[in-house]
Amino acid sequence: MAEWKKIITSGSHAELAGVTGSKGFHGSGTDLTFSDTAMVTGDALVFVDADGGTKKDNISDVVTLLAGDGIQNSSNKFAIDVDVMAGVGLTADNTNEELDVSSAQTGIQTIYNTGLIIGRAEDDTTINFTADDTIVLDAGSTAALTATTAGISVTTTGSISRVESTQISSSNVLSTTLTATSASINTIGAFTLGGKLTAGTIEIEGSNFDINGGTIDGITSLTAGGNLDIGTHDFRARNLTADALAAGKVLFTGTAGLLSVDSNFSFASDTLTAKSGSFDAISSENISGSLRGDADINVLNVVGTGSAGYLTAVEISGSFRGDGSNLSGVGFQIDELSNTLTAVAQDDLLVVADVDDSNEEKKITFSNFEDQIFSNINAASSDIAIVAGGAITLANNSVGNDEMADDAIGNAELKQNEDITLQALTTTNNLSVGGNAIITGDLTVNGETTVVSSSNLEVRDRFILLNSGSNAGDGGIIVQHGNTGSGSAFAYDVSVNRWGFPKSGSTGKTEHTVSPEAYVSAVVTDDNEAEFRKNGNIRVQSGEIFIFVE
Numbered sequence: 001m002a003e004w005k006k007i008i009t010s011g012s013h014a015e016l017a018g019v020t021g022s023k024g025f026h027g028s029g030t031d032l033t034f035s036d037t038a039m040v041t042g043d044a045l046v047f048v049d050a051d052g053g054t055k056k057d058n059i060s061d062v063v064t065l066l067a068g069d070g071i072q073n074s075s076n077k078f079a080i081d082v083d084v085m086a087g088v089g090l091t092a093d094n095t096n097e098e099l100d101v102s103s104a105q106t107g108i109q110t111i112y113n114t115g116l117i118i119g120r121a122e123d124d125t126t127i128n129f130t131a132d133d134t135i136v137l138d139a140g141s142t143a144a145l146t147a148t149t150a151g152i153s154v155t156t157t158g159s160i161s162r163v164e165s166t167q168i169s170s171s172n173v174l175s176t177t178l179t180a181t182s183a184s185i186n187t188i189g190a191f192t193l194g195g196k197l198t199a200g201t202i203e204i205e206g207s208n209f210d211i212n213g214g215t216i217d218g219i220t221s222l223t224a225g226g227n228l229d230i231g232t233h234d235f236r237a238r239n240l241t242a243d244a245l246a247a248g249k250v251l252f253t254g255t256a257g258l259l260s261v262d263s264n265f266s267f268a269s270d271t272l273t274a275k276s277g278s279f280d281a282i283s284s285e286n287i288s289g290s291l292r293g294d295a296d297i298n299v300l301n302v303v304g305t306g307s308a309g310y311l312t313a314v315e316i317s318g319s320f321r322g323d324g325s326n327l328s329g330v331g332f333q334i335d336e337l338s339n340t341l342t343a344v345a346q347d348d349l350l351v352v353a354d355v356d357d358s359n360e361e362k363k364i365t366f367s368n369f370e371d372q373i374f375s376n377i378n379a380a381s382s383d384i385a386i387v388a389g390g391a392i393t394l395a396n397n398s399v400g401n402d403e404m405a406d407d408a409i410g411n412a413e414l415k416q417n418e419d420i421t422l423q424a425l426t427t428t429n430n431l432s433v434g435g436n437a438i439i440t441g442d443l444t445v446n447g448e449t450t451v452v453s454s455s456n457l458e459v460r461d462r463f464i465l466l467n468s469g470s471n472a473g474d475g476g477i478i479v480q481h482g483n484t485g486s487g488s489a490f491a492y493d494v495s496v497n498r499w500g501f502p503k504s505g506s507t508g509k510t511e512h513t514v515s516p517e518a519y520v521s522a523v524v525t526d527d528n529e530a531e532f533r534k535n536g537n538i539r540v541q542s543g544e545i546f547i548f549v550e
Contacts, residue, residue, distance in 0.1 A: 004527065004539055004546035012544060041076050474514045478507050485509045491516065498522075498534060 008014050044056040060076040067073050072081045083092050088107035091100045119126025119138070128136040137145040146153050242259070245251070248268055249261035266273050341348070346367040353359040367388075374386035383398040467475040476491025482505040489507035491514040493500050500516025507514060521536045532548075539546040 002533065002548070002550040005549050007545040007547055009545060473512055476507075476514065478509060480509075481505060489514060493519075496534070497531060 006012070006015055008016075039059070041059055044058045045062060046054060046056050049055050060073070063076050063078060064073045067078065070081050070084045072079050080097065083094070089102050091102055093100050114130065116129040117126050118129075123141045125140070126138045128138055133149050135147045136143050137147075144154070245259070245261055248266050249263075250265040250267055250272075251259050252262050254260050264274060344366045346365065348366045349363045350366060350369055351361055352364055354362045370390070371388045374388070374390070378385055383395045385393045385395070387393070467473060472494065474491055474494055476489050476499075478487050478489045480487040486505060486508040488504045489502050491500060491502060491507070492498075493514060493516050496519075498516075498519045500514070500519040502514045502516050519534070519536065521538055522532050522534070523538045523540060524532045525539070525541055527533075527539060527541075534548060535550045537548045539548070
């Protein structure tokens with residue numbers, strides 16, 4: 001009967017009518033499946049003995065075997081033997097099978113436990129030893145007193161009723177508030193105040209008082225008896241009044257940064273006034289607006305728009321900045337220029353006189369200049385066109401036999417020129433290409449036989465269509481060996497719709513049909529296509545492997 005037969009491999013789920021294992025079974029057995037049933041006393045356990053054999057034993061024997069000191073078999077169950085475990089301070093209660101701590105306890109002398117807590121109840125008064133080198137007295141689950149290697153501290157709100165010492169010498173008080181009732185503190189040494197100090201009146205006396213950090217808020221007036229030095233730090237104020245400085249004057253910095261005013265300069269509204277003779281020179285500066293007075297100017301750069309007024313008794317030379325639109329009477333001698341060029345770039349500028357604008361000097365890039373020349377050539381002839389950048393295009397049919405002399409174009413003129421395209425080529429003789437031929441279109445061969453004599457054939461197409469001249473018949477690939485014109489074939493047998501292998505060397509180049517003696521096995525992942533239900537085909541599905549048998 002034609003059907004799929006399962007192939008049993010490692011990890012397969014076998015479907016077998018029966019299995020005989022004369023040499024035993026091996027493996028982890030992780031995929032074995034058993035029914036889920038509660039175990040009872042009479043049941044047995046399977047075990048492997050020291051010789052590697054598989055045996056069974058009942059549960060009662062297993063419990064008795066594993067029982068030992070303090071553990072006994074009680075009705076085939078493990079139970080504690082309290083008589084064995086009882087000792088100093090511990091009494092065996094055989095009725096309830098439990099251990100009791102003796103009431104008159106004298107045997108236990110030391111208790112060590114990192115989680116030890118002793119107390120009246122869980123949320124009541126306790127002594128906690130769980131922290132390293134620390135004892136905590138809890139009152140109502142709240143730490144009231146803590147003792148460490150550093151001392152004892154009270155950690156709840158309240159008061160200490162008595163301090164034996166007449167002087168508190170510790171530099172730290174671990175509390176947010178320290179209240180001294182009817183007490184006198186004679187001496188306070190160096191201390192750190194981490195919170196807020198509040199008092200009705202505080203007076204601090206001494207010859208040297210340092211505030212090393214923080215912010216002093218709420219001071220409405222601060223009066224210094226002498227000079228106030230803030231070092232190299234910034235000083236910030238909304239308004240600053242200097243009694244020794246006059247109004248309307250410009251400030252200057254003097255020796256050591258001392259601020260002072262200069263009588264030669266004054267400022268009112270938006271006008272700065274300088275007395276005559278205040279400027280020795282103005283050099284390398286841009287001055288916008290107006291400059292009034294009789295000051296001597298060594299170099300003047302006038303920027304902005306409008307009129308610069310007039311300059312008298314001054315010789316102006318050097319460079320001018322701006323577009324030069326309002327300059328007149330300016331010229332230059334080309335042959336006296338010191339900088340020269342050996343090549344002209346596309347973005348280089350040329351100077352021309354514009355005849356449409358009274359010979360006004362204007363600039364033009366070399367690229368635009370040559371494009372104008374190309375435009376003039378294009379206007380003079382329709383057979384040639386030069387586009388921007390210099391590329392030349394000949395018009396269609398502009399070069400014919402009349403334009404070319406005999407033998408004007410030969411092999412030397414067309415040799416290795418990949419930019420020449422022949423729109424159409426007709427020849428009545430044989431065509432021979434001595435070098436490489438590149439065909440960008442389709443190649444159609446209408447003859448009977450196509451012969452490729454190259455050593456190796458390289459085809460970049462993804463698919464090759466064979467037997468395109470017919471809708472029926474076999475086809476394939478023949479590798480010649482033995483007799484000339486025949487060999488071994490890999491062929492498609494249309495009668496069974498399968499690829500196969502005819503007998504070696506039996507297929508000739510003129511054959512139209514094949515008779516394979518072996519077929520290629522196809523691998524499928526389901527049984528949906530009847531076409532693949534052929535002898536020897538493989539189906540891999542859900543982790544299992546099947547082979548089709550007819």
